[in-house]
Amino acid sequence: MSEVSAAPVVAEPHEDTATLWLSRPERGNALGPDMVEALDAEIDRALAEGARLIVLRGRGRNFCTGLDLADLDTIGDGDLALRILRIEMLLQKIHALPVTTVAIAGGRVFGAGADLFAVCDHRVALRGSSFAFPGPAFGLVLGTGRLAGLVGDTAARQLLLAGGAVEAQRALDLGLATALIEEEATEGAIGAAHAAATRLDAATVAALHGRTRHADDAGDLAALARSVARPGLKARVESYRARVTAARR
Template structure:
């Protein structure tokens, strides 16, 4: 489900659910939270890299068991994903997401939360949460690409390709490879700069998520959204 590798100060976390597009299930989210916490606490680690096995980086939240979930179940899953995203956004070390293929929903939010956002030439991005009444990661997206662009992207639910993501500033670079040799340490100065250059959005982001997800009928709204996709 998740593999962890350590190479010369770099911790690589690879999502290992290629048969499900590396969609996020609770066990995988908790594994990512634990592995990231360990990396951030290790003084020998200067970079954390997120990758996905197979064709896609991460296709979002795994909803294969949606029919069995209550609104409360979904809220808990979403809060834990927000916890992971906030950890990455406020990481004391460099974070890198290497996206490819479908990078949708919570997968796109993983990309946004990382400092360096590498996208493969075949990458597509979507932020569909607003289509079923969910506010997840919108402030972080606005920090990356500006409030107007973020608002339009979220409300329209449109799909971006790699060149569009680069033009918006959502992607740092288009590349199909990762050069670990270029991920050099920046030491204590890098930590200080990271802290000073990021807005602390944790409380506001969590509150916005909980308010939107707590509106009764979340499970039904997601079910209807999925049905509309299948009908297209």
Template sequence: MLRAEGPHFCAGFDMTGALGHGQGELLLRMVRIEQLLQRLRRAPFLTVACVNGKGVGAGADLVAACTHRIVEQATTLRFPGLRFGVCLGTRHLAALVGVAQARAVLLNAHEVDADEAARIGLAAAVVDRDRQLAVARELVDATRHLDTTSLAAALALLDTGSDEADAADMAALVGSVARPGLVERLGRYLDRPPARR
């Protein structure tokens, strides 16, 4: 289960000092995020995101990667990666909510509120924060009749991904991050100049 302790779920990629890093280090950090998302999406067990407050960038991608996604009414999710030219989790989001919805969410990088998230399939339920754990337990308990091997097999059969899709996602991410000018694009997105190296 993924759950925040503070007022927000996850701000995603840590932009602190990002403009002072070289493109190679930024590439490695983003590859590690993609690897984490792929492992979470392909986990042989149920994963649940209990989301409060904001989920931004890789934080929103973490939500989308989970089997079950429970949000509170005040939740907003935003996927701004294309604003600085980074393709992260794009194919999975399209498989989850449909190509047209994913296109609208990604190209506009607008905040998806809880009601929209539920409407498009990005959230399974909108639940008050104090009830999220109980609802998460109910979702997990509903599969208690399955042994771990059967559950893993069912999740694998229902998974829209594949080794080929994961490799294509990684290639798209690497290509987008390796394109020259990432630090400058991040600087424009953050509205501050890159640090001098």
């Protein structure tokens, strides 16, 4: 078994930019409880230290492959439901931040990882990346309102009902991604986002975010809570995981 990284999230502050690295490449940077809590804490730290731009990136091949199911065999429905609800609370927090956010995503960007990508202001897809929202396959309704706000109701339904991966160009065409670049252009993309974030004073940026953010947080949370409260959540996840494993073989 590969060794688990010491810190699930590594922060690299530089002046008024905080780059937060998801640092569990051996698990595809999947969102386990420790990573969710670490990301939440590092965001708070970045804001307290005056960050004007927060950049989310992933170590290794994949930005984020979704919910970490490494210990699924040892937890019950209740713990699993709480983990999923906690992810939604983090997503809502990031979506509502008063500073500019950027996600730089390569490799697989799946499930809750795709939702994490979707809540950022600048959503930069690296060439070769792919995106999928497979949650409905095991009865999960996560971030659907935000996704519909980005790509429209019809496209959101198609993505969620199909559940399959879409390539980076398709994500750009739909509006899920705001840019598609080669990996070597990453620093330039971050620099452009920084220039836009700091062109106005912090209070004005925060006010603009507040007026241009359209989200039904309570509705999204209620829909998610209903979906995880259905009996058999763990069994549905196990069944989905078995189907995916069999298909890969």
